[in-house]
Amino acid sequence: MVRAVPDTHGEILAAAARQFTVTGYRGTSLQDIAREVGCSKATVLYHFANKEALLAELMAPAIEVLRSLDEQLTGLTGAAAQEVAAQGFVDLAVRFRQEIAVLRGEFPELLCQPAFAHIQEISDRLRDALAGHSDRPGARIAALVLLAGISEACGEFADITDDDLRSALLTLVRRAVEPVDALPPQQPTTEDKDS
Amino acid sequence: MVRAVPDTHGEILAAAARQFTVTGYRGTSLQDIAREVGCSKATVLYHFANKEALLAELMAPAIEVLRSLDEQLTGLTGAAAQEVAAQGFVDLAVRFRQEIAVLRGEFPELLCQPAFAHIQEISDRLRDALAGHSDRPGARIAALVLLAGISEACGEFADITDDDLRSALLTLVRRAVEPVDALPPQQPTTEDKDS
DNA sequence: CTTTCATCTGACCGATCGGTCAGGGTCTGA
DNA sequence: TCAGACCCTGACCGATCGGTCAGATGAAAG
The missing domain is CATH 1.10.10.60 (Homeodomain-like)
Structure with a gap:
């Protein structure tokens, strides 16, 4: 026993x-x-060695998922990148609602610390992917608003199940992201079922 | 002189x-x-009497605009409420980028203090209006994500002019807000040019 | 010159912060 | 029985926080 x-x-x-x-x-x-x-x-x-180490151990699983999402995004462009970024981030945000809520407004200082060194770069790439790697202001703005809004909001809906929240957020992101239909002619559509 | x-x-x-x-x-x-x-x-x-008074004086103009937007919203329903809320909030967020950025993640504690007592209720009503006063989860989630995302993001685009940022955000909000076409039959469309 | 008033300051206060340290229990294996 | 690893604690540390207070300064008013 x-x-x-x-x-x-x-x-x-x-x-x-x-x-x-x-x-x-x-x-x-x-x-x-x-x-x-x-x-x-x-x-x-x-x-725990110090207060920061406590936070680091708390955030480790979420950071690991974020890192693997970052790897999935390498090489993807246009609509494919947008879709993977949307699904990946929405899923991450829903699963780690609590962890993300912890970082509320603490980002600027915390990101300077070694344990969270690469998060800024990763989230920059994530935002870029969600914008379909477009440099149009509209696309960049939409991507940032969505990422920030989801991060900020997902902790507020404790009364909604993971599945419901995930599907609602995904619908929202797909509706809100600026489409990259008129992308520079590279490949017509790379989004054949490659998985 | x-x-x-x-x-x-x-x-x-x-x-x-x-x-x-x-x-x-x-x-x-x-x-x-x-x-x-x-x-x-x-x-x-x-x-300044104390640190909080300093902040209060800093935020006063923004809060005043928020309050007047709240008044404009009373009585509006459905798509009309959504449009007024969208225009009003986007305009407010762009004009007071800096002030809003100040409140990054300080909300939960600051809102308890008397100087900012009514902000929570007002922003709740604002969110409700942006959701077209619908109680569907999708509408509520979209409204919160947009409000939070705009608040969080608008301080980041220091390189974009007010006008450009405003129009980009407004386009985004109109695209992202869940439409309330299937609203309970009250008036067919109340959005005749009433101004 | 004297008084008054607004402005400004150094010294100080109590509270709280993250963090250190020596040492006291308790369990285990030799 | 004893050594040592592990777990835990109260007391304490220096730093920093928001805030108070008596008094210095200097210009205007009488």
Whole structure:
């Protein structure tokens, strides 16, 4: 039989996730987290090297998915890139609603830190893909508004199931993205069922 | 001739606006602002009762426009509400790019403070209007994503003129908002030129 | 010259932050 | 029985935060 070993590490992680989503990373102190777990602040810092390491471990799965989406996007152009970016990002945003909500408005500072060094570049590429690699202002603006809006909004719909939210967001993105029909003649349509 | 009277009050306000847009409200200390102005922290607090009062004075014009937009929306329904909300909010977001950028991720805490008490309700009504007062999840989600995305994104396009940004955003919103064609039979179309 | 007033400042305050450290339990394997 | 690994803690640290306060300065008014 299992001994109900106290998984303090996991409890701290869970408490931090909860607190971060409510009050943000900067707005949550290690003392707050310790209080919710029922341990001392020193215990939190025994299990995690520092506050940033706690956040990094919390975000690791989401970042890994983001990285793999980035790889899928390499080489894709036009409408194909748009569709993969849309599906990939919507799926990521829905699955990691909570994690994304943590980063609310903390981006500019956090992205400077080593653990999150490449996120900025990856999301830039993601935005570029969603714009169909077009440099028209309309396409760029639409892509950024959608990415930012989804990131910001997906945490608000706790009452909607993952599936419903995913399909609604995907419909929205497909409707809202600026089409790249008049793309420079490269290939007519590369979106034959290649999978 | 004017004596070049040192407008310290205004200088503090301008410095605060600049710093807040870069490092956010919480991320900017009164010391930072004082340093940029070239005065002491005590001087900042001589001109402004406290840090929150500084922010309130900075946001006052934007809030006033938001409030008047809210009034314009009372009584409007369906597509008419959507169009007024879209035009009004896009215009507001473009004109007050900087002010909106200040509130990055500071919303949950700031909205609790008395100076910003009604903003939450107003933006809820605004979102509702942009959704054409529909309660379909798709309409609600689209409205929230657009409002949040525009708020988040409009500060990023410093290289685009107000007019260009406004028209691009408006085009995007009209394309992205879920149409309310199948609205419950109330009036066939209320959007005859009533102005 | 004296008073008054707005402006500005250095010194200081209590609170809170992230983080360190020495040491106290507790369990396990030798 | 003892050594050592692991887990946890209270006390403490320096830094920084928003904010207070008595007093310096200087120009205008009497």
